[in-house]
Amino acid sequence: MSDAQPRESGNRFSTLSGVFTPCVLTILGVIMFLRFGFVVGQSGVILTLGIVAASKVITVLTTLSLSAIATNTKFKGGGAYFLISRSLGPEFGGAIGLMFFAAQALSVAMYVIGFTEAATNYLPDGTSPTLVATITNILVFACVAIGAGWTIKIQFLILASVIVSLLSFYIGAWQDFDSQLLSKNLSPGFADGESFWTMFALFFPAVTGIMAGANMSGDLKDPARSIPRGTLAAVAFTAVVYASQAIMLGGSTSRAELVGNTLVMADIAIxxxxxxxxxFAATLSSALGSMMGAPRIIQSVARDRLFRLLQPLGLGSARDGEPRRAILATFLISQAAIFAADLNTIAPLITMAFLATYGLLNLATFYEAITKNPSYRPRFLYSHWTLSLAGAVGCGLVMLLIDWRWAIVAAVMVAALHSYLSRTDLNADWGNLNSGLLFERTRRNLLKLEDELYHPKNWRPFILAFSGTGFSRPHLVVFGSWLTSKTGVLTLGQVIPGDLGDHQTRRDSQEKILHAMIQEQSLSAFPAVVVAKDYVAGVEALVQCQGLGRLRPNTVLLGCPLTVDRMRIFGGLLRNIEGLGRSVVVLRRVDQPDHQWSIPRGTIDVWWRGRANGELMVLLAHLILDHPQWRHHTLRLLRVVDRADGIDEVESHLQGLLKEARILGKTKVVVSSDPASAIQTTSRDAAFVLLGMEPPQAGQEDEFFYRTEALVGNLPRVALVRSAGGMRLES
Known part of the structure; x- marks a missing residue:
């Protein structure tokens, strides 16, 4: 069996055996038998009920979120990791998967240490607790390594043992119950260093067993049905147990005994x-449950190939897919914790990891709901985005209130792992809600933008550049990218001449090729391919139809015809684009650099002839200079005058324009009776020259072509600009 394949055969458990029983046995574990009396003695009955209620509120909200996502997707192995990764994406999923696995592995150590505490009371003095814990951990490991089926079967016997022990406690507590003693134990009596939140941190691991069933998701007959029913039933049942137990403990023994005797329940029981x-039964069953759950989490992470070092842990046994390598890894981590820590140290760490997991699970469900993605159709109907948000916020607040330092550590760990995975080339082939969230946010923003009054201050370059087939006009792509790299939108258009019926397949393939080239060049751009009877009709179609609402191209970037025959057709196109209210930039580039992205030396020269086109030209020059590769270049605002007596006035005017526009640059006034010669001489070493233009009248295309050629001459890089307005330099 390969590490990338889920288990298709093997164990298949029901709601009772696969969810309810593991959840109940994990919740009613070491904390209940060995630490709950301490919590009641420190906090008093009333605050203990508050701790139980707060814990159950968080777990109920998380269970509702868990149930919603579990009934909305085909649930495979991995529990909370699978759900979070398929909703929030592999980055968050991988981060929380590792934390959740570590928490489950540490839980094994916590339950084994709890078992050891109880067992040493019945063993000869001098027995090494570490030795007992190690032997116990090895036995737990061996049971789980044999197979989940055998482990699940003995859980029914363990559940029966726990129920019998609880009945023994309740009968004994009822016989010793004293209402006056209960009154004395209602209020808290915290010792130095203890508080409501330290008791909450100590108790909360007791209720984290709600994931015991979800962790077995890959082994359930019907996860979507079993997880909601089994988990909610376990939460309700154990809530009654803990609440009633707090009252019975408070009414049957003194505070000193509650605080000082870890086996106070045994003294009360009949x-x-x-x-x-x-x-013994509860601690061992909880250890078994965690030892079964943790390997399945890390196996799922490994099979998704998010971490290269973990991939060997994705392998399962050939017969039933049991994650035996992951089981061994879990055993080693739990054994290390047994050597290094005690119960009171491990419990708060587990609390933080579980709260972080629950918080992200609630957050995933919240985002799934608010994006209104049509694919989000959970069969579980008792979850709402407000409940999921409350669960996420509640988990975050509780983490901070328990210990803000450890909360920050947990957040930093998730952020660090998320950052690492974001920089890794992940080939995750599952969908997540990121695209749905972006779509919903974009939809709302577009609708809001549609109602907003437009102001020139908000003008941004939305450029439609006709790059041709396979970037046959790369200089347009490069120039458009320089203009839009930070603040604009670039669309690369392509026209396929012919009939749509004959070229549909070619249109689809060309759009894919264009998209691939955009990715290959790391461009922030969108492809747009259209089939039309000829090039002009295609350009006009894209100019009219490209975009959505107010978010549509405001500037069309075209290549300049270099023959008079082409200009006769091109002139009509310019008039039509102007009639559609779009600005036009015609790029005339005759040099052929070895690399299209190479930055030419020299200034960016803007030849000013008035505001009609000048404002857009200055703004385009500023946008180019804002590109990181252009920042060492200089903008020059130039003007030709035919008399020297107007130099000072024109110079002052140009400087005032730049100052008003808050754009750095130099100004220069050139005196000449031949503007074309002045432009060519002054800007012969410029990196780019921007000149204003006016589309030719019908029938004057030849004259326009020759006049433009005479004006531009041998300048290698010229942008001819016709502005449709919509921006102001002083805005």
Whole structure:
């Protein structure tokens, strides 16, 4: 069996065996038997009920979110990791997958240490707790390594043991119940260094078992049905147990005994041996549940190939896909924790990891709901985006209130892993809500933009550049990219002459080629391919139809015809584009550099003849100079005058324009009776020259061509600009 294939055969468990029982046994575990009395003694009954209620609110909200996503997708192995990665994307999924795996592996250590605490009371003095914990961890590892089927079967026996031990406690507590003692234990009695939040942090791992069923998702007969029903039933059942247990503990023994005796439940129970049996059963079952869940999480992460070093852990056994390599990894982590820490140290760390996981799971469901993606159709109907948002916010606040330092550490870890995965070339072939979220945000913004009053201050370059087949006019692509690199939108248009019925397949393939070239060149651009009877009709069609609402091209970038025959057709195109209210930039470039992206030396010269075209020319020059590769170039604002006595006035006017526009540049006034000669002489070493133009009248295309050629001469790079307005330099 390959590491990339999910299990298609093997264990298939029902709601009772695969979800309810693992959840209940994980929730009713070591904290309940060995630390809940301490929580009640420190916090008092009332605050303990508050701790239980707050914990259950978070887990209920998370379970609702879990149920919504679980019934909206084909659920495979990986539990919360699978759901988060398929919603928030592989970056968040991978980050939280590692944290969740670590939390589950540490949970194994926590339950084994809890078992050891109870067991040492019945072993000879001097017995090494570390040795007992190690032997126990090895036995748990061996049970899970044999297979999940065998482990699931013995959980029913363990559940029966836990229920019998609870009955023994309740009967004993009922016999010893004293209402006056309960009154004394209602209020808190925190020792130094303890508070509501330290008790919350200690208790919260007890309720994190809601993921025990989801972690077995790859082994369930019907995950979409079993996970909501089994998890909610387990949450409700254990809520009743903890709430009633808090009251019975407070009414049956003193505060000092609650705080100082970890086995206080055994002293209260009518049959103390049953409590010992329950402790052993609950702690071992919780350890088994975590030892089963953690490997399946990391196996799912490994199979998605998010981390190269983890890929060997994705392998499963040939017979039933059991993640035995991942089980071994979980055992090693839990054993390291057994050597390094105790129960009170591990519990808060697990709390942070679980809260981060729950918070992101709630956030994923929230985003799924608000994007209104048609594919989000959960069969579970009792979840709403407000509940998911409340769950996410609640998890974040509780993390900060428990220990803001560890909360920051957890956030930094998620951010670091997310950043690492963002820089990695992930080939994740599943969909996530990022595109849906972007679509919904874009839709809202477009509708809002449609209602906004336009102001010249908000003008941005939305350029439609006709790059030709396979970037046959690369200078247009490069120039358009320089203009729009930071603030604008670039669309690369291509016209296929002919009939649509004959060229539909070619149109689709050319659009894919154009898109691939955009990606290859790392351009921030969009492809647009149209089939039309001829080039002019295609350009006019794209100019009219490209864009959406107010977000449509305001500037058309074209190549300049170099023959008079082509200019006769081109002149009519210029008039039509002007009639459509679009600005036009005609790029005349006769030099052929070795590399189209090479930056020519020299200034950017704008030849001013008035505001009609001048404002757009200055703004385009400023946009080019704002590109990182152009920042060491200089803008020159120039004007030709025929008399020397007007130099000072014109110079002052040009400087005032730049100052008013808040654009850095130099000004120069050239005195000449021959503007063409002055322009060619002054700008012969310029990197780019921007000149204003006016489309030719019908029948005057030949004259326009020769006049333009005479004006431009041998200048290698010239942009002829016709402005449709819509911007002001002083805005």
């Amino acid at each position: 049959m103390p041996a049953m409590i010992a049996m329950g402790v």
